[in-house]
Amino acid sequence: MWYRKAVKLGKAKDHYSLGRLHAGGYGLPVNLVEVFAWITLASKGEDKEHVQKAQKALSVLLKKMTPEQIKKGRARFRELMEGT
Numbered sequence: 001m002w003y004r005k006a007v008k009l010g011k012a013k014d015h016y017s018l019g020r021l022h023a024g025g026y027g028l029p030v031n032l033v034e035v036f037a038w039i040t041l042a043s044k045g046e047d048k049e050h051v052q053k054a055q056k057a058l059s060v061l062l063k064k065m066t067p068e069q070i071k072k073g074r075a076r077f078r079e080l081m082e083g084t
Helices: 002-007 012-024 032-043 048-064 067-083
Strands: none
Touching (some): 012 032, 012 048, 032 067
């Protein structure tokens, strides 16, 4: 998928967009762990607009996730950090 290729470039916009795709099930299964990981990655970027969007999305997302999902999301985020 082209988003995954773009993500390797490290752009917050792409990370945020991939997280949204997972959240909405647009071509991907809804997966809150993946949403958390990609949105967290976006929140660490340099694009202020998408960093702010990601931070807002995380505050909403965390209310919907179980502690176990958050734990898995953090682990997945670390995997993404190692791979980018």
